[in-house]
Amino acid sequence: MSSEQDYFAVGPDPLDLLFAYTLATDLSQGAVVCMVGTVRRQTAGRSVSHLEYEAYTPMALEVFKQIATAIRERWPATGKIVIHHRTGKLALGEASVLVAVGHPHRAAAFDGCEYAIDALKSDAPIWKKEHWADGESDWVVAGSVGAKPE
Amino acid sequence: MKVSIKLFASYREAYGRDEVILELPQGTTCAQVQAHLARESPQLDRWSKIVRFGVNCQFVPPQTALVDGDELVLIPPVSGG
Numbered sequence: 001m002s003s004e005q006d007y008f009a010v011g012p013d014p015l016d017l018l019f020a021y022t023l024a025t026d027l028s029q030g031a032v033v034c035m036v037g038t039v040r041r042q043t044a045g046r047s048v049s050h051l052e053y054e055a056y057t058p059m060a061l062e063v064f065k066q067i068a069t070a071i072r073e074r075w076p077a078t079g080k081i082v083i084h085h086r087t088g089k090l091a092l093g094e095a096s097v098l099v100a101v102g103h104p105h106r107a108a109a110f111d112g113c114e115y116a117i118d119a120l121k122s123d124a125p126i127w128k129k130e131h132w133a134d135g136e137s138d139w140v141v142a143g144s145v146g147a148k149p150e
Numbered sequence: 151m152k153v154s155i156k157l158f159a160s161y162r163e164a165y166g167r168d169e170v171i172l173e174l175p176q177g178t179t180c181a182q183v184q185a186h187l188a189r190e191s192p193q194l195d196r197w198s199k200i201v202r203f204g205v206n207c208q209f210v211p212p213q214t215a216l217v218d219g220d221e222l223v224l225i226p227p228v229s230g231g
Contacts, residue, residue, distance in 0.1 A: 037231045053230070056158055056223055059207040060230075085230055097231050117231060125204065125223065126230030127159035139159050140229035 006081045008064040010057045010126070012088040015095040020082045024100035029079045031106035033113040037097040039090050047133035051090045056125040060085065067119045071101065074115065075108040083116060085126055096128075151176055151218035155183065161224050164191040174216065180205070181212035184224060197226045 007023045017036060024032045039051050068081045079102035086096050099116045103109035120126075131137040155170045162168050165187075172183070180203040188194045202225040203210050216222060 054158055054162075055230070056156060056204070056225075059204050059223060062207045121231040122228070123209070124228060124230045125158065125225050126228055127226070128229040129159070139226065141227045 006065075006068050007084070008061050008068075008082075009084045010055045010060050010087060012086065015084055015086055015098045017095070017098060020084060020098045020100045024080045024082045024102045026079060026102065028104060029102035029109075030104045031109040032100055032102045033106070033109040034098065034100040035113050035117050036095050037117070039092050039094050039096060041092050043130060048092065049131045049133045050092065051096065052129040052131065052137075053085070053087045053090065053096060054127050054129075055085065055087050057087075060124045060126055063124045064120070067116050067123075070119065071112045071115055075103060075112050077105075078103050078108065078112050081112070081116065083120065085120070085124070087126075151178075151216070153178075153183070153216050153218070154221050155187075156221060156223040158223070159226050160197060161187070161194065161226060164194050177215050179213050179215050180210060180222060183216070183222060184212075187224070201226055 017034060021032060021034055041048055064083045071081060072078050082100040084098045090096055099113055101109050101112040101116060103112060128140045129137055130140055151174055153172055153174055155172060157165050157168050184201055188198050203212060204223040204225055205214060205220050
């Protein structure tokens with residue numbers, strides 16, 4: 001257990017994959033799985049111009065902590081966990097979220113990382129507004145209602 | 151009692167602000183606060199059946215009674231990631 005070395009952050013600064021990996025790795029681990037969510041140029045056939053994220057930061061950090069606890073209940077040998085979500089205006093191709101999970105063995109590192117991103121999308125109080133190329137925009141709902149991690 | 155209500159996404163846009171402080175009768179529930187806000191801003195109806203509630207940064211059921219000084223957040227469907 002190395003929960004005191006977890007790193008959770010929510011904020012407007014660009015995400016740094018190498019920083020997340022460096023925080024998540026240590027000598028007891030045989031694998032660190034890193035997941036990067038990025039802004040794609042199309043959604044449901046519609047051209048995206050950019051995205052805007054807003055978060056209720058104190059509760060989002062609380063939810064990240066609960067996700068880490070749930071991961072260690074399922075995969076007790078899990079090492080360090082890093083979850084970093086960006087807020088504000090994001091251009092196409094930019095990273096919106098980083099998750100890194102370390103474990104002595106790769107299979108559990110993959111499982112823990114997948115659990116973390118699924119749980120984050122279902123429960124973290126973070127909202128995304130899609131701005132489309134035609135000038136319209138709306139808050140995203142699809143994929144979040146009823147989406148439950150196993 | 152005084153309760154501070156944090157507004158995000160469509161709720162923030164409907165109110166043009168990110169926080170509202172309400173003076174409420176003792177025992178008011180989260181669901182009652184949501185119904186009150188939706189009456190004032192009918193465009194929030196789209197969320198009324200799927201909004202979730204957080205009190206002091208923890209998810210709570212809609213029927214949870216608020217107490218003085220609570221910070222309530224209305225959570226329309228989230229879409230992080």
